[in-house]
Amino acid sequence: MVNQALHILLLQSGTNTDLVFEQLNNVRSYIVARQQVNTVVDFENLIFSSNWNVIIADFGDTNLCHVDILRILRAASNSIPLILIADQINAVDAVRSLKAGVSDIILTSEISRLHESISFEVESVKSRQLQSQKLELERQTAEAILIGQNQVLELIVRGTPLSEVLNALALVIEGLSKEMKCSFLLLDPKNKQLYHGAAPSLPDTYVQVMNGIDIGADACSCTMAARTKESVIVEDISKDALWSQNRDFALKFGLRSCWSLPILTKSGELLGMFAVYYDQPRTPNDADKQLIIKAVHLAAVAIELARAESTLKQTQAQFQQLAANIPGAIYQFLLKSDSSYSFPFVSPSCYEIYELTPFEIQQNPKRLFDIVLSSERVRLATSIHRSATQLEPWEWEGRIVTASGKEKWIKGAARPAKQPNGDILWDGLVMDITESKRTQAALEHSETQLRYKASELEQTLYKLQRTQTQLIQTEKMSSLGQLVAGVAHEINNPINFICNNINFANEYASNLLELLELYQKYYPIPEPEIQKQAEAIELDYLKEDFPKILSSMQTGTDRIYEIIHGLRCFSRIDDTTTQNVNIHSIIDSVLLILHHRIKASGHNPGINIIKQYSALPLIKCYPGQLNQVFMNLIANAIDALEDFFLLNVQKAPRQHVNKPTIRISTSLYSNTHAIIKISDNGSGIPNEKKDKIFNAFFTTKPVGKGTGLGLSISKQIIVEKHNGKLECISEPGQGTEFVIKIPILDPPNPP
Structure with missing residues (x-):
């Protein structure tokens, strides 16, 4: 039922008006006014004359139809319900009327339903009005929040200190909700403590006590929310365990309820806390939630910007200090x-x-x-x-x-x-970098001088090492020469004795054999004892073989004499004066010394020596040194052939392999120089090593087999001591040839 009296406007029209009036007049809560309306103007004046709750009209009114009534109400932004009374109405007209805005249509046969319809329509209007008022209140609240937000944002944009921004934000929130008391606490990430940011309506004593609380302690709902990063709503501080330590203190200042909300960055980092206090127990409604969420968001923006500004200022200060201290200028070029x-x-x-x-x-x-x-x-x-x-x-x-x-x-x-x-x-x-360039130039100049001196020192050291090694080698060769000369001298005396007496032995043997022939001629039948002894000693074979033995002994002594002669030639390595010598004799003496390596033995097929000597005059030289050169070159050729042919035989033992050969040829060039060529049919020298073979201490032989000095010393002897040339001609797989060219008439340099 409706509590207050309802003002009902009943438009006079026909007999139905009387029927409706009878239904309404007996109801005390209704104030019914019967009005005759003939024109639209009359109706417009009538609806503004009172605060009507319901308008009732006849569907069949010919003076003012319901369409006109609805149009006038709509134009006046009036939401008064319109109920039509009809004796009968078809479905199409009923639907059109309801769509046009008619609240209800009641047939006269159902007139008793009128009271119910009036109550329903009036309540519907009230409900719509309340909803409209609520929406309007929400709109006003949202507008107030927007204004407050803009005020706070303007403070942030102006660079207002964070404490002032948070204080203004707290006042805005408290102004929108008259009962709230707001507090902002800022987190110190190093100490994990909450410090006062703003609390305009809280007592100073309370603010001081809560300043610097450790989030790890169970001090209040704020520390719990800070640890969990989730909102904590305490409806009644007097009953909640989270406030056990500070309950009496909070109640002392009349604080009964506390809502604690963490202020977080987008990434979830804790910035601080927003606390809302009430003087009585309370939980947040939808409007409260909307307000505090907005407050938390604005606070996060303000705190993050303040931190960023602080970091930026610190960075700028560091940058300015860096720019002032670095040895140069920093710039941006666009x-x-x-x-x-x-x-x-x-x-x-x-x-x-x-x-x-x-x-x-x-x-x-x-x-x-x-x-x-x-x-x-x-x-x-x-x-x-x-x-x-x-x-x-x-x-x-x-x-x-x-x-x-x-x-x-x-x-x-x-x-x-x-x-x-x-x-x-x-x-x-x-x-x-001017000074750096000058220093660099000075360093480069110094480095050039140092490199030059180092090169000189290196060359001197190299020459010293080479000279020392050569002296050692020469001393060895000199000692060897003295040893060979001594041996040759000691052998020479007995061999001379043998050579001198073997001729007498041949003569005596010939005489004895001739005498024996005469005995056998004139005494063909000897005594039995003589006959027996002749058979025992095989006299006939002895007469035939004895001259051969003497001839072999002559050949052996001749060979020994040649060896002694070769040894005596080889022993002249310590000669310090030039001599006119036959080059061929020096070469032959070397071949004689190396004969044991040249001849065949066992699986070694031996080396074929081909000598192609041309007529050469005597050459003025140091024979001992040339002896050393030929010894080095021929010995190297023998080494190369031994390694090469041994490797080929191991790889293909049944295949035919050309016999190792060393070819030695001499010739005369322009009647001024002698040319000596020593070649072999070995593996040749690789191209990458050919340029290094005359370097001191460079060797391709295994450790312990070569010193790397033979060719270096040989070239020094030919070039520096004899004003000649020593060249190497070699291709891999084609063998190697060394060519010596020395003058015939020019006196060599002193050693």
Whole structure:
């Protein structure tokens, strides 16, 4: 039922009006006014004359139809329900009327339903009005929140200190909800403690006590929310265990309820806490939730911006300190898409380099390029263009001439970054490297001198080592020569005795055999004892073999004599005076000494020696030294042939392999020089080693088999001691040939 009296406007029309009036007049809560309305104007004046709750009209009224009534109500923004009374109405008209805005249609046969319809429509209007009022209140609240938010954001944009921003935000929230008392606590991430940020309506004593609370302690709902990073709603502080430590203290100041909300970054990092207090137990409604969420969001923005600004200021201070202390100038160079350029930033230290202030450079960037030496500008422009087109780091060093006439070396380095609008921005550093260049030049000069002295010292050391080694080698050869000469001398005496007496032995043997022939001729039948002894000693074989034995002994003594002669020739290595000698005899003496390595033995097929000697005059030389040269060259050839042919036989033992051969030839060149060629049919020398074979201590032989000095000493003897040449001709797989060319008449250099 409706509690207050309802004002009902009953439009007079026909008999149905009387029926409706009878139904309504007996109800005390109704105040019914019967009005005759003939025109639209009359109705417009009538609806504004009172606060009508319901309008009842006849569907068949010919003066003012329900469509006109609805149009007037709609134009006046009036939501008064319109109920139509009809004797009968078809379904189409009923639907059209209801769609047009008629609240209800009651047939006269159902007139008793009128009271129910009036009550329902009136309640519906009240409900719509309440909803409208609620929406309006929400709109006003949202508008107030927006205004407060804009005020706070404006403070943030202006760079207002964080404490003032949070204080203003707390006042805005408290103004929107008259009963709230707000508090902002800021987290110190190092100490894990909450510190006072703003609390305009809380007692100072309470604020001081809660300042610096440790989030690890169970002090209140704020510490719990800080640890869990989730909202904690305490409806009644007097009953909640989270406030056990500070309950009496909070109640002392009349604080009964506390809602604690963590203030977080987007990544979930804790920034601080937002606490809402009430003087009575309470839980948040939807409006409260909307308000505190907005407060937390704005607080997070303000705190993050304050932190970022603090970090930025600290970074800027560090950057300025860095820019002031680094040995050079920091700059930004901007190249626009239209090819114009500028310097958005130049550190003050640029004056020490260019004798130009940052302002002068930024006002006229071309001045920085004008002081570059003209010969360096093209290279500078090219380096910038390459860095811009390829977006690769830029590096350049060159010379400039400052306003005072000083020529300086500078070095620059920068990294490009393409901007969204197509411009290219370089962040770079430029340094004065003049002193470094001077020091570098001095160092290079010193290094050149040191390298030269080191080279000289190295050459001296090399010569000393070579001389020392050669002296040792010469001493060895000298000792060997003395030993050989001694041996040859000791053998020579007995062999002379043998050689001198073997002729007598031949003569005596011949005489005895002739005498024996005469005995056998004149005494053909000897005594039996003589006959027996002749058979025992095989007299006939003895007569035949005895001359042969004497001949073999003669051949052996001749061979021994040749060996002694060769040894005596070889022993002349310590000769210090030149002699006119036969080159062929020196070569033959070497071959004689090396005969044991040349002849065949066992599986060794031996080496075939081919001598092609031409007629040569006597040559003035140091025979002992030439002896050493030929010994080295022929011994090396023997080594090469032994290794090469042994390897071939091992690889293919049944295949035919050419016999190892050493060919020695001599010839006369222009009647001024003797040419001696010593070649072999071995494996040859690899190309990468051929240029090194005359280097001291270079050897291709295994450790312990060669010293690497033979060819080096040989070349020194031929070139330095005999004014000649020693060359090597070799191809892999084609053998090796050494060619010696020495003058015949020119006296060799003293040793």
